[in-house]
Amino acid sequence: MKRIDSYVILLILINAAIVTSVIVQIHPLIDVHSYSLLLLSINFLVIIFSFLILWFLRIRGQELRKEVEIENLQNYVEKTKMLIDALNVQAHEHKRNLQTLKAMIALREIEEAEEYLNEITENQKTTDMYLYVEDPALNVTLNTQKKLAKNKNINFNFGFKDDISTWNIRSWDVNAIVGNLLNNSFEAVMNRKKTKRYVGLEFLKDEESDSKIIRIINSGPKLSDSQKSKIFEQGYSTKGSGRGYGLHIVKEIVDKYHGEIKITSNEFKTVFELVLPLCEEETSDDKKII
Structure with missing residues (x-):
């Protein structure tokens, strides 16, 4: 908002400089009554123009915030999809490991099953695990x-x-x-x-x-x-x-x-x-x- 406020102040100053320049140029050419009416009209236009600038910049700022919020929401959806994919991979691997262990136990390969289970346990220490936050x-x-x-x-x-x-x-x-x-x-x-x-x-x-x-x-x-x-x-x-x-x-x-x-x-x-x-x-x- 500081940057938008700076733009507003700059545009108002530019507007005021232009108006001042016009007044200086036409002041010698008209009578006092006409000059007063002209000055009043110009001041009114300056106020309207300033409000229009402020309104435009405020609307633009809101649009930019909405764009960022939409982008954040899209990122959140993408992250959710990534997380679901990662969980599906983990679930698949767990299922495969259980099937392998079940087969080893059925074949009475107890030592091999124990060694395989130790490898799985060791591997879990270095792989990404899903972290639960409330x-x-x-x-x-x-x-x-x-x-x-x-x-x-x-x-x-x-x-x-x-x-x-x-x-x-x-x-x-x-x-x-x-x-x-x-x-x-x-x-x-x-x-x-x-x-x-x-x-x-x-x-x-x-x-x-x-x-x-x-x-x-x-x-x-x-x-x-x-x-x-x-x-x-x-x-x-x-x-x-x-x-x-x-x-x-x-x-x-x-x-x-x-x-x-x-x-x-x-x-x-x-x-x-x-x-x-x-x-x-x-x-x-x-x-x-x-």
């Missing part, structure tokens, strides 16, 4: 991001240091925050060597203020002070046009809950810490983390 939307996001991280050779870990079922925050809002910040962090670390790509996610609580905290750490490049001050502005991105809306959505959600975003960055890691105080303004109709 919130369905967050469940899909974390599992698909875990799979995506593996495909990109990113060491991705997350942990819950607080019971998020008690968080008075809408499920979709938490999912939007986590999804957008993880996407940003995954992109940030891709320029690092494969062995130095790390992204961490934590859900925790500030014991003193009882605020809820979402912390995301990545091993991407250091953010400058200028980047930290602009990174959540609508449309701002270092990756080209058509980007820079995901983090702006994160900022809007945090503002809605009267929270704050803290960013620390050095040559080794960048930390985004979202502090969300207990919110009493959410209505009972809103879906909370369950």
